[in-house]
Amino acid sequence: MNKEIPYKIYLEENEMPKQWYNVRADMKNKPAPILNPATRKPITVEELTPIFCEELARQELDDTTPYIDIPQEIQDFYRMYRPSPLTRAYCLEKKLDTPAHIYYKFEGNNTSGSHKLNSAIAQAYYAKKQGLKGVTTETGAGQWGTALSMACAYFDLDCQVYMVKVSYEQKPFRREVMRTYGATVTPSPSMLTNVGKKINAEFPGTTGSLGCAISEAVEAATAQEGYRYVLGSVLSQVLLHQTIIGLETKSALDKYGIKADVVIGCAGGGSNLGGLISPFVGEMLRGEADYEIIAVEPASCPSLTRGKYAYDFCDTGKICPLAKMYTLGSGFIPSANHAGGLRYHGMSSIISQLYDDKLISARSVEQTEVFKAAQTFAKVEGILPAPESSHAIKVAIDEALKCKETGEEKNIVFGLTGTGYFDMVAYQKYNDGEMVDYIPTEEDLIKSFATLPQING
């Protein structure tokens, strides 16, 4: 197995995974069940289906089936932008003068610009298959909304996106990509839903929040015949779809006989990280191999490194099911100065359990050093990374520099989840030297932990 390793390792189309991997099946300690917000009892598929598509509700609760077939229609769509390249970062290695071998799996090679499309197309497919007319969702910065618009256009499904008003106004380009794909984009809070009207009346001139947009999208889904609500992160179904990332990565490494030592991913809601690491964690759970796995989160939104492992609401509106997760409390709001994404208050219940079981570790990093790493990477590797992805770059560089000190030839693999094309306002701040760091104080956290539900005793 001593083939020369190319810059980009592409799998052939027939080497693409035909099944997603459900890591929960191999976990001895399963993620705690999600709870019905009304009864506070484990939720059932039947209770989920008024909001979610049936097949997705089943996937959400399935913690025993290890492999789930990827329907042919989804495989066909995947072929338009997958397999994504696993790139050997020869130029970055040279720049750092490190003996480490660095690899990154790039998910930005599609118009939505990120990995979000992997789950969007799956969710749109199941909605179409169920005979629905359309789906509703919320979007903040717009990555998820863009991906879902593309997926719905492909299956000729109506797509209604509630976009946080401040983003709607400040990110017109994202909005226009969605509209070009035929989606209806509504600034939230709107006057189309009861919850939107109520919030507009209570807080005139509000620029909205993700929590409010979720509430509007859920209401819109339940109020319209033939519609369901879809979500782009946090959920176990989303993590399942994202395992296409990790499975391809593993196959590409295997193809060249490369054994990863360290696997690094950025963590917001946890679905891209979970997708990348699942096949590696699976081997650890089955006692077949060992890896160092690092989740990287922003110091300004440190759910893993400073959060509590507790039941919490998934949304600030407190209408969604409760999940046991590492969380800062659903009332946590990152500083307005925070430009690096990954703003979610909690963490995927799967990632949370793996972290609690010490199968993965976590680090928090500050945004100015994240953007510095992004710039270093962009200059030598030619890809302008999304701020989110750059959290992983920062730690990959740190690890490679450690190898320089120790002389170790470690294989470092990280997930490069997307491009920064739509994040230039943040880059401008950095370029102008106006970016500041922010770490929540203990007091801030005590305040946001107070928003945790009583169920935690």
Add this chain to the structure above:
Amino acid sequence: MNKEIPYKIYLEENEMPKQWYNVRADMKNKPAPILNPATRKPITVEELTPIFCEELARQELDDTTPYIDIPQEIQDFYRMYRPSPLTRAYCLEKKLDTPAHIYYKFEGNNTSGSHKLNSAIAQAYYAKKQGLKGVTTETGAGQWGTALSMACAYFDLDCQVYMVKVSYEQKPFRREVMRTYGATVTPSPSMLTNVGKKINAEFPGTTGSLGCAISEAVEAATAQEGYRYVLGSVLSQVLLHQTIIGLETKSALDKYGIKADVVIGCAGGGSNLGGLISPFVGEMLRGEADYEIIAVEPASCPSLTRGKYAYDFCDTGKICPLAKMYTLGSGFIPSANHAGGLRYHGMSSIISQLYDDKLISARSVEQTEVFKAAQTFAKVEGILPAPESSHAIKVAIDEALKCKETGEEKNIVFGLTGTGYFDMVAYQKYNDGEMVDYIPTEEDLIKSFATLPQING
């Protein structure tokens, strides 16, 4: 040769071209020599070197060497984003219900978002090799400036970009990408050059033009020790570097035993088109094969379909050499309503000669139908195309629909030069139904033809 054709045909790294192809060597009727603007006589390498890098000046005038080695350093950089995929547009074919087989070569898979990087890295390399400190250039919308910034960052070369003021202000994201790569971006006209000062004094509050930015960049290059001027289109050296597109396309088709029937590219200055078609035209020139080759230009800037074949200035400032080309006159300015790119008044002298020799044909299309084709393509193929590239999409769709009528199974190949991420203002206009078409009147053209130099007798 009956392999199943995958969605994306990737070449292996070792199948990548190691030489560019200089189509001029095979042309019986060579492009007319470019002229020194002072003497109006054919310009020499020596006369070009105060402005251009030496090796690039040599490439500019070399019409006899058929293959030119790609230096290893450039090959290494190419490997970071090349080979680019040749994609079988299965989904578009299905949508159009056509028996035609449609293939597109996608050049947008890099951070600059277009094919411009293919020449930017070559030009930066030769500048570095010559021991220069840096290069200057102009940019309009910003594609070329972005590509050059990336290339200069890689070789640690100073990069000074004069950006048309109106774009500098209206396209802050493009500007910030360049700054992130370490380039200095100056709105033009500036107060840094004599020509800039003069224009600012004459036209207070002017928002600039490409012609003015070229003049500033050329002045800045000659005024600074160790600097040269570089340009991203029109020149024969640029077309040469872009042949990497056509060579890869040809190899990928050959690999699967596919014979192209129609080859389509959009045409602004002509370098991407020339790069795509050169290997095909070469076979025609050598009598080895026959292809239908179509250049597509905007109806609002119709240099091939309505221009004159005459000597003209390459810049509106009239300080650059004169080239014989199809041109509308250097005084031609497309309507402000024109959002589809490809605004250059002339056409590569190589493309012009091939067109005059009837080796290639040309069509002009209006922008609303171009954006309609772009949207159709985006919805089924998942890539949001640049307006420029969408000119080729429009004609590829037209050709595929003709095949539907005739039942012909033609192989249609087109160049998809870039993504539309930074063109959402134009898409918004289209989405809002506010885009209008514009075709210059005969009177408009008579006026702009009057700006042609006297040399044409």
